[in-house]
Amino acid sequence: MKTCIACGMPMKKESDFAMGDTSKEYCVYCAKEDGSMQSFEEKKQSLINFTIKTQGLEETVAEKAVEAMMRQLPAWKTRF
Amino acid sequence: MKTKRQIQKEATRKLILDAAYQVYANEGFSATTNQIAKAANVSHGTIFVHFPTVDNLIICLLERFGSEINEHLHLLSEKDESLETFLAAHINVLICYEDFYKRLISEINSLPQEAKYVFINIQSVVSLHLNQVIERDKEQKVVKEIPMHIIFNSWLGLIHYYLTNNYLFAAGSVLTDHKDELILNYIKLIRK
Numbered sequence: 001m002k003t004c005i006a007c008g009m010p011m012k013k014e015s016d017f018a019m020g021d022t023s024k025e026y027c028v029y030c031a032k033e034d035g036s037m038q039s040f041e042e043k044k045q046s047l048i049n050f051t052i053k054t055q056g057l058e059e060t061v062a063e064k065a066v067e068a069m070m071r072q073l074p075a076w077k078t079r080f
Numbered sequence: 081m082k083t084k085r086q087i088q089k090e091a092t093r094k095l096i097l098d099a100a101y102q103v104y105a106n107e108g109f110s111a112t113t114n115q116i117a118k119a120a121n122v123s124h125g126t127i128f129v130h131f132p133t134v135d136n137l138i139i140c141l142l143e144r145f146g147s148e149i150n151e152h153l154h155l156l157s158e159k160d161e162s163l164e165t166f167l168a169a170h171i172n173v174l175i176c177y178e179d180f181y182k183r184l185i186s187e188i189n190s191l192p193q194e195a196k197y198v199f200i201n202i203q204s205v206v207s208l209h210l211n212q213v214i215e216r217d218k219e220q221k222v223v224k225e226i227p228m229h230i231i232f233n234s235w236l237g238l239i240h241y242y243l244t245n246n247y248l249f250a251a252g253s254v255l256t257d258h259k260d261e262l263i264l265n266y267i268k269l270i271r272k
Contacts, residue, residue: 001151008147009208010154054207056229057200068197069204072143 005075006030006043026075040079044070093130095120100141105180109138109187135192142195145180146202149173157209166213167263170206171239175255182243207232217271224272231270238266 002011004027011017011027018024018031026037038046044066051062070076082090099120103111113134117124131137156169174181188199210232217223223231239262242254250257 008150009205010151012154050208050211051200051204052229054211054228054232055200055203056227056233061200065197065200065204068194069201 004030005073006037007047008069008073037075040070040076043076089130092122092126096122096127096130096137097141097144100137101145101180104138104141105183108183109191113137135194138191139194139198142184142198142202145177145184146198146205149177149202150205152176153205153209160216161213163213163217163267164263166209167235167266168259170209171255171259171263174239174243175253175259178243178253178255182246185240186244203236206236210235222272223270226270234269235266238262 002017002022002025003009004011005025007027007030009016009027009029011022014020014022016027018026018028018037019035020028021035024031030038030043032038032042044063047066047069048059048062051057051066052059055062057065067080071080096116100116103116103119107115113127114124116137117127120127127137131140152173153169156172157166161169184199188196191199207228211228214223214228214231239255242249242258242262246254
């Protein structure tokens with residue numbers, strides 16, 4: 001099973017892939033409206049916002065956790 | 081194409097992580113690397129060839145654990161699943177890792193900072209799935225007006241309370257014994 005290079009989500013169904021295209025390496029949540037992959041800053045901010053919204057974390061903690069996660073992902077290796 | 085040496089190296093690394101998982105599940109995170117080496121049937125020094133520090137071993141183990149939970153939960157989750165189905169899937173995944181997870185939530189505050197971030201990211205996968213289900217239920221106006229993080233933290237708080245106080249509620253697996261009751265009553269709390 002493929003894993004999204006930008007957020008780590010497993011992609012098993014067509015609907016998991018950006019634009020439903022199973023040849024893509026990133027998922028539906030990491031794609032912009034035109035189908036291209038979100039930038040590092042866009043992805044980082046959306047993950048921080050999501051973590052705060054769904055887990056209620058303090059902003060600095062959310063940012064550190066998101067950075068720790070992004071550091072492991074192939075799409076962002078060069079950013080750390 | 082991997083060389084024989086690379087394959088052997090990966091196999092030993094996996095062996096150490098498997099042993100660490102079992103030892104930490106049984107003994108807690110204060111267990112020594114000697115205990116892990118013994119369980120893996122490797123020399124003590126071999127552990128540090130693969131993991132330079134104990135912290136690094138714990139972080140790598142948690143990352144692997146997180147990936148497994150992530151994959152497992154994703155396979156059990158369906159696009160249009162109900163809240164009941166998702167909560168059952170979450171508990172079913174945790175039942176597979178119950179002893180280790182119990183240790184993890186009991187001892188998380190004493191683990192290295194980096195491990196705490198990995199733990200947050202493990203929970204992010206759960207919150208992603210729960211958020212999808214709740215957003216849909218909110219559109220259908222069947223869920224009370226409660227902020228998403230309170231909905232998520234209440235669910236986690238409930239199951240973590242039962243897990244960390246297992247001895248109060250069950251002789252064996254507390255999640256197996258109380259799964260239906262927890263799901264049913266949690267839903268009553270948040271549904272209109």
